[in-house]
Amino acid sequence: NAGVTQTPKFRVLKTGQSMTLLCAQDMNHEYMYWYRQDPGMGLRLIHYSVGEGTTAKGEVPDGYNVSRLKKQNFLLGLESAAPSQTSVYFCASSYFGQGNYEQYFGPGTRLTVT
Amino acid sequence: RKEVEQDPGPFNVPEGATVAFNCTYSNSASQSFFWYRQDCRKEPKLLMSVYSSGNEDGRFTAQLNRASQYISLLIRDSKLSDSATYLCVVVSSGSARQLTFGSGTQLTVLP
Numbered sequence: 001n002a003g004v005t006q007t008p009k010f011r012v013l014k015t016g017q018s019m020t021l022l023c024a025q026d027m028n029h030e031y032m033y034w035y036r037q038d039p040g041m042g043l044r045l046i047h048y049s050v051g052e053g054t055t056a057k058g059e060v061p062d063g064y065n066v067s068r069l070k071k072q073n074f075l076l077g078l079e080s081a082a083p084s085q086t087s088v089y090f091c092a093s094s095y096f097g098q099g100n101y102e103q104y105f106g107p108g109t110r111l112t113v114t
Numbered sequence: 115r116k117e118v119e120q121d122p123g124p125f126n127v128p129e130g131a132t133v134a135f136n137c138t139y140s141n142s143a144s145q146s147f148f149w150y151r152q153d154c155r156k157e158p159k160l161l162m163s164v165y166s167s168g169n170e171d172g173r174f175t176a177q178l179n180r181a182s183q184y185i186s187l188l189i190r191d192s193k194l195s196d197s198a199t200y201l202c203v204v205v206s207s208g209s210a211r212q213l214t215f216g217s218g219t220q221l222t223v224l225p
Contacts (some may be wrong), residue, residue, distance in 0.1 A: 011158045028157060031211055035214075035215075040122070040217055042201070042215040042217035042218060043158070043201075043213075043215040044215075045212060045213075048212065055158055058212070087150070090157055090158070094211055101146050101148070101149075101205050101213070102158075102212050103211075103213060104160070105157035105158050106154070106157060107157055108155075108156075108157055
């Protein structure tokens with residue numbers, strides 16, 4: 001049981017390049033989330049999904065797109081990377097159960113845009 | 115005003131000390147509250163939930179004051195392994211179970 005995994009772990013992009021971050025979970029969770037974490041800012045929600053085939057915007061969605069074609073995978077895309085997108089990106093998932101709000105996080109992807 | 119505010123610290127305490135962290139939240143409709151722990155360059159992990167009646171888990175005690183919109187975490191008999199950043203987390207109403215994170219309080223326990 002791997003939990004939540006993220007690929008890649010590290011990446012350096014040049015301004016204007018595109019990339020996709022992959023998140024996978026093997027816990028059969030309904031909900032999945034993408035966050036970014038910047039110094040002094042805490043984690044901020046980019047996009048989330050409440051089930052296969054559905055996505056929604058979070059607090060800071062601009063410059064990112066997501067897709068959830070399979071229940072276990074949640075992809076985060078950067079179409080044209082900007083230096084402001086330099087950050088640590090965390091994926092998380094959670095179970096649907098009543099009153100259960102615990103989110104399980106992946107190890108993170110450290111992205112630098114030059 | 116940030117939705118969840120924490121004192122960023124850092125808190126540097128000797129082993130065995132008692133340390134308390136505070137957190138305030140602005141949305142009075144917030145329903146659930148948690149403390150997460152994040153080790154350096156690692157992912158956040160749930161430490162404990164926070165209930166109105168207060169709850170304790172070993173050396174850790176969490177308290178919630180809904181009237182003052184205030185959450186606290188008390189760590190007794192600090193261990194070196196408690197060194198981490200502690201994140202205050204609030205769940206607002208809604209079906210998407212969105213968590214709002216404070217920016218974290220950094221704790222270093224010194225030998």
